[in-house]
Amino acid sequence: MDKKEKLLQTALTLFVSQGFTDTPTSKIAKEAGVATGTLFYFFPTKDELIVSLYSKLKKQAAEGIQAALAKVNSRKGAIKAYYEESLKWSLRNPNEFSFLAQFSNSPYLKKVGADEVSVQVAPVLQLFREAIAGQQIVDMDVTLLYALISNQVFGVNQYLSSNSFSKREQQDIIEDTFLMFWRMIEGR
Amino acid sequence: MDKKEKLLQTALTLFVSQGFTDTPTSKIAKEAGVATGTLFYFFPTKDELIVSLYSKLKKQAAEGIQAALAKVNSRKGAIKAYYEESLKWSLRNPNEFSFLAQFSNSPYLKKVGADEVSVQVAPVLQLFREAIAGQQIVDMDVTLLYALISNQVFGVNQYLSSNSFSKREQQDIIEDTFLMFWRMIEGR
DNA sequence: TGTTAGACTGACTAAACAGTCAGTATTTTG
DNA sequence: CAAAATACTGACTGTTTAGTCAGTCTAACA
Structure with a gap:
């Protein structure tokens, strides 16, 4: 496998279990089966590794979810699809989700351009605007x-x-809580 | 002021702006106006400082919120009070709130006893049980x-x-969103 | 007043770490 | 094939950091 990819994957696992700063770059490299120098060949600093990983995962999540939206025509259906797919993605990818949560509540978030974040959000906002x-x-x-x-x-x-x-139970809870959410936001 | 207290307070500010691991103990001590040794006199390790701070803030938040609950008699009123007070506390104490959020999404959370967490939650669960x-x-x-x-x-x-x-606007949004929440959970 | 205990100090150390670099392997290109 | 570019290596280093410790200061008590 691509060594760069392997590094990102290893970093994800280690970051989730030990946190960003308690995971030395040396350990990431070792576990990924590459030399320390290789890590810094691809990512000039540790911070850039962390931010790269964030961007990659965020994009990956957004693509998976966005894809499901396309298959739906009704507006309520689209919002429901967004809700369901977000949840399913997060359940299928617990490590990725946990990393994103940790990152979003850390001071690293500031190192990501505000527009990079807003691009992912835009289509959902549009959905809400139309429903209003x-x-x-x-x-x-x-x-x-x-x-x-x-x-x-x-x-x-x-x-x-x-x-x-x-x-089966998971699916029921997802659907029930979506209905509750819809009841919360629906007009009248 | 109590040097121990001063250390906790300084640590809070620094942790929120730079994160746990990018804040050296030396800096905390310096900024708090005490010697490095003093920090380790009160907190044997940096981890214990972080966990102590968490416990202190969690307790502080819970007390403030719990107090407001006592003044209410109706059940819906109690849940509303809990919602409102939680929000108001978090707006009054942004640093504290940000620290708690960061901590709760970090691997440090594991270092806190599960029962310590559940004690704070219990009264709210009881409230819901009664409403059901x-x-x-x-x-x-x-x-x-x-x-x-x-x-x-x-x-x-x-x-x-x-x-x-x-x-005024804040208050309106808090009340509106509570009504929405209630609509979401109220039985038929 | 002397004794004792707790609070507090800050120079010091051992370990860990991010990042470097001079060089080797591998692939691409002309 | 030669040459050039790119991928990769790992021993090394300068710095930073958590934590130590031998000892000082303060206050209370007997």
């Missing part, structure tokens, strides 16, 4: 709606991943 | 309800603190 225009949901700042849906996804993920449910 | 028994809200796992309310608080805090609203 169509009077399907309450008329409020779409960034607040985005904060609400993201954090509900986060909370339900927390709940699902700290219990051991069957696939 | 009284058929005021949907009958679902109270820990899921807890995950939902906590994360909604977190999301609304995020929104409020990244915009500059007047006190």
Whole structure:
């Protein structure tokens, strides 16, 4: 496998289990089966490795979720698809999700361009805007709606991943909590 | 002032702006106006300093919020009070809140006893249990309800603190979002 | 007043770490 | 094939850092 890719993958595992700063670059290189110099050949500094990993995962997540949106036509269906796919992605990729959570609550977040973050968010905001225009949901700042849906996804993920449910039960909880979310934001 | 207290306070500020591991103990001591040895006199290791700070803040937050609960009699009122006070505390204490968020998403969390965490949560779970028994809200796992309310608080805090609203506007948003939350969880 | 205990000091050290670099292997190109 | 560019190596270094320790200061008590 590509050594650069192997480094990112190893770094992910180690970062999730020990945190950014308690994971020495030497250990990442060793575990990935490459020389220390190689790590710095691809990533000039440790910080750039961390930020690269963030960008890669964020993009990866967004693509998977965005793909599911395309298959839907109704507006409520699109928001539901976004909710469901976000949750399913996070359950399928617990390490990736945990890394993103840790990163987003750390001072590293500042090292990422604000526009890089907003690009991923834009399509969801658009979805909310259309639903407001169509009077399907309450008329409020779409960034607040985005904060609400993201954090509900986060909370339900927390709940699902700290219990051991069957696939069927998970699916039910995902659907139930989406209906609750929809009830929360729907107009009237 | 108490040097131990001064150390905790200084550590908080530095941790929030630079992260745990990019804040050397030497800097904490210097900024707090004490010798390095003093820091290790009170906290045997840096990790214990971090965990102590977590425990202190968590307790502090819980007390403030719990106090407001006592003044309320109705059940919906109690849940509303919990929601409002949590948000207000987090807005009044942004550094403290940011530290707790960072800590909770870091591998340090494992170093805190599980029961220490659950003690703070118990009264809220009880509140939900009673509301379910009284058929005021949907009958679902109270820990899921807890995950939902906590994360909604977190999301609304995020929104409020990244915009500059007047006190009045803040209050309105807090109340509106609580009503939405209630609509989400109320039984039929 | 002398004794004792806790608070506090800061120069010091041993270990760990990010990043370098001079050089070797491998692949691409002309 | 030669030459050039790129991928990769790992021993090494300068710096930073958590934590130590031998000893000082303060206050209370007997």
